[in-house]
Amino acid sequence: MTTYDPDTQRQLAVPVREPAGFVALYRRESEAVLAFCARRVLDPETAMDLTAETFAQAYRGRRGFRGTTEPEAKAWLLTIARRQIASFLKRGSMDRRATQRLGIQTPTLTPDQAEEIERRVGLPQLRVVLGEELARLSVDQRDALRLRVVEERSYEEVARSLGISEATARARVSRGLRALGVALGHTTIEEAGL
Amino acid sequence: MSDERRMPALDELGAEIERVAYADAERPRGRRRRWALFAVPAALTLAGAAYAATELLRGEPLRNPPGVVFRADEGVGVPKKVAGAVVAPLRFADPDGGPPWGVRVLKTTRDHGCIQIGRVDEGDFGVLGQDGLFGNDGRFHEWPADVVGESSCAPNDAAGHAFLAMSYSGLPASGTPKGCTVPAQLRSAGRYRDRMPAACPARDLRNVYYGLLGPLGKSVTYRGDDGKPHTVPATPGDGAYLVVVRPTRQRPARGMFIPSETPLTGLISVQYRDGRVCRIQFQPRSGHAVPCPRAGYVPHPPRTVPAGAVRSAVSLSEAPRPVASRRLPDGNIRSGYRRITIRFTARLASDSHSTYRYDLRLRHRPEDRCDTVNKRRARCQTGDTAGTIRRDISAGETVNETLVVSQLRSDPILEVTVRYYPVDPGLGGPGQGFVPDGGVLVGRATLPLRRIPAAERNRLLHP
Numbered sequence: 001m002t003t004y005d006p007d008t009q010r011q012l013a014v015p016v017r018e019p020a021g022f023v024a025l026y027r028r029e030s031e032a033v034l035a036f037c038a039r040r041v042l043d044p045e046t047a048m049d050l051t052a053e054t055f056a057q058a059y060r061g062r063r064g065f066r067g068t069t070e071p072e073a074k075a076w077l078l079t080i081a082r083r084q085i086a087s088f089l090k091r092g093s094m095d096r097r098a099t100q101r102l103g104i105q106t107p108t109l110t111p112d113q114a115e116e117i118e119r120r121v122g123l124p125q126l127r128v129v130l131g132e133e134l135a136r137l138s139v140d141q142r143d144a145l146r147l148r149v150v151e152e153r154s155y156e157e158v159a160r161s162l163g164i165s166e167a168t169a170r171a172r173v174s175r176g177l178r179a180l181g182v183a184l185g186h187t188t189i190e191e192a193g194l
Numbered sequence: 195m196s197d198e199r200r201m202p203a204l205d206e207l208g209a210e211i212e213r214v215a216y217a218d219a220e221r222p223r224g225r226r227r228r229w230a231l232f233a234v235p236a237a238l239t240l241a242g243a244a245y246a247a248t249e250l251l252r253g254e255p256l257r258n259p260p261g262v263v264f265r266a267d268e269g270v271g272v273p274k275k276v277a278g279a280v281v282a283p284l285r286f287a288d289p290d291g292g293p294p295w296g297v298r299v300l301k302t303t304r305d306h307g308c309i310q311i312g313r314v315d316e317g318d319f320g321v322l323g324q325d326g327l328f329g330n331d332g333r334f335h336e337w338p339a340d341v342v343g344e345s346s347c348a349p350n351d352a353a354g355h356a357f358l359a360m361s362y363s364g365l366p367a368s369g370t371p372k373g374c375t376v377p378a379q380l381r382s383a384g385r386y387r388d389r390m391p392a393a394c395p396a397r398d399l400r401n402v403y404y405g406l407l408g409p410l411g412k413s414v415t416y417r418g419d420d421g422k423p424h425t426v427p428a429t430p431g432d433g434a435y436l437v438v439v440r441p442t443r444q445r446p447a448r449g450m451f452i453p454s455e456t457p458l459t460g461l462i463s464v465q466y467r468d469g470r471v472c473r474i475q476f477q478p479r480s481g482h483a484v485p486c487p488r489a490g491y492v493p494h495p496p497r498t499v500p501a502g503a504v505r506s507a508v509s510l511s512e513a514p515r516p517v518a519s520r521r522l523p524d525g526n527i528r529s530g531y532r533r534i535t536i537r538f539t540a541r542l543a544s545d546s547h548s549t550y551r552y553d554l555r556l557r558h559r560p561e562d563r564c565d566t567v568n569k570r571r572a573r574c575q576t577g578d579t580a581g582t583i584r585r586d587i588s589a590g591e592t593v594n595e596t597l598v599v600s601q602l603r604s605d606p607i608l609e610v611t612v613r614y615y616p617v618d619p620g621l622g623g624p625g626q627g628f629v630p631d632g633g634v635l636v637g638r639a640t641l642p643l644r645r646i647p648a649a650e651r652n653r654l655l656h657p
């Protein structure tokens with residue numbers, strides 16, 4: 001993945017509104033966006049969907065981007081990604097409008113590919129950190145998050161295990177993740193080595 | 195992460211991003227400027243004109259005709275809310291440039307797969323304001339997914355795939371046939387031509403071949419405008435394909451379309467992912483093409499309905515008054531349409547993969563003594579027709595289906611037979627003119643009809 005020094009402020013060689021510029025942006029930043037998403041939703045498949053939707057939305061809105069440097073372009077992408085993640089965590093469902101409108105087929109990950117993403121993004125280590133943070137949450141949220149995130153159960157299984165509705169399970173997981181997000185807010189992209 | 199090779203999944207997604215980005219860029223600039231000239235009023239500033247030269251202006255979206263409402267449990271249904279309508283990653287450049295052609299694939303609430311054809315701008319699906327459409331405003335008009343009137347649909351197989359091929363001869367470059375009439379149609383319209391929209395400009399007509407080949411569809415080969423064979427890929431999954439060519443003397447624009455389950459005409463061959471190749475062949479004697487296979491089709495499990503399981507009394511009744519008169523555009527008044535209601539109890543439910551169907555026969559009365567010669571006389575009216583009740587029906591529901599029968603020239607007997615079809619009805623869905631096999635008798639009924647003399651008809655119509 002390409003890292004950048006914020007002080008360098010490299011100018012974009014080709015504006016992102018041009019096909020070559022947008023493709024270059026994808027090549028430069030797609031891994032960063034994927035990692036950004038994966039570390040927030042802890043699921044490679046979901047992260048890939050969010051990455052696809054982020055770039056699709058960016059493509060549709062590329063003419064509105066006024067930046068001229070690579071950091072600005074990256075910040076713009078991550079803002080879109082952050083909005084996607086927030087929407088996903090709030091609603092518990094994926095927004096695929098932009099990818100559908102553009103006819104973009106999101107790759108389906110093989111088990112090996114999913115494992116590779118987990119490894120390269122550092123999800124196993126992150127799960128350990130999260131385990132420690134989980135202990136500080138309320139019992140309800142912790143149980144829901146433990147089942148969903150640590151044991152990777154489906155929402156239906158989480159709901160069944162806890163004797164609650166699926167909507168309630170989603171809400172508890174969502175609130176728990178938000179609380180963890182606040183707790184882990186100091187972990188920026190740069191600090192995580194991304 | 196930076197020291198390692200790129201992830202294959204990101205490369206796959208990157209290929210999609212690249213395809214979309216460069217497909218948009220392939221639109222010829224010259225054509226876009228022509229559009230801008232049509233669309234930009236002279237009073238606009240230079241800055242505004244410069245922007246318009248790179249952007250296709252938007253107009254109001256397409257809408258269903260007033261009063262037309264599509265219901266989730268009727269006909270082909272409406273698009274499903276989740277992933278109900280997807281602009282397929284297919285683009286085909288128009289011979290005159292402008293936004294590329296594309297198709298949108300729909301999954302509906304009545305388990306149909308549908309395909310729509312139109313133009314694609316910035317990933318949006320729509321039509322162009324030309325060829326008599328939207329006052330030739332030169333703008334792009336988005337086509338919302340719930341406007342399904344122009345869709346071509348087929349019931350899905352057991353695996354959720356639809357198989358459908360459309361051969362459209364003489365579609366205006368606007369993307370829809372609504373705005374103008376193909377000259378060949380006008381020539382054969384006779385006195386009705388005054389009611390039809392103006393003729394389409396000949397250079398704006400296209401022959402368009404599109405459809406859904408199913409999961410094994412890989413590509414189609416067609417003869418291009420240069421006379422050479424070209425091959426274009428079909429989309430993975432549903433096998434959507436699209437070809438747009440100019441009409442020629444050998445393949446003239448007729449203003450008609452031919453639906454079929456697999457490609458019959460317009461293409462040279464179909465290639466499948468399992469290695470099979472189907473060459474489109476014509477039978478010299480009949481002039482019909484040999485159909486390609488529905489590769490990958492998974493039939494619905496057969497359902498056995500014992501004779502008598504759906505038997506029910508069928509009754510017929512006629513409304514006391516004919517349908518009110520209508521003044522046609524040519525000034526003539528047509529009136530006296532009769533309303534006949536078929537009534538029976540549905541003992542089994544029906545959905546998009548099973549259906550109740552009625553056959554109607556007009557028979558002369560025995561006392562008329564019609565034979566093969568005087569059958570042609572006015573008093574010996576006969577005729578057959580049929581229809582399908584195209585909606586979900588629950589078990590035990592009383593079905594009332596009202597038909598409109600035109601004026602009668604004699605006093606025939608109407609015979610109605612209702613059957614239940616527990617089978618996949620094939621192309622077009624129930625009630626689109628394709629008679630499935632395997633009907634189970636529900637019941638029959640007859641109703642003597644009487645010709646209403648003109649004076650009495652007028653009195654009934656205008657009491």
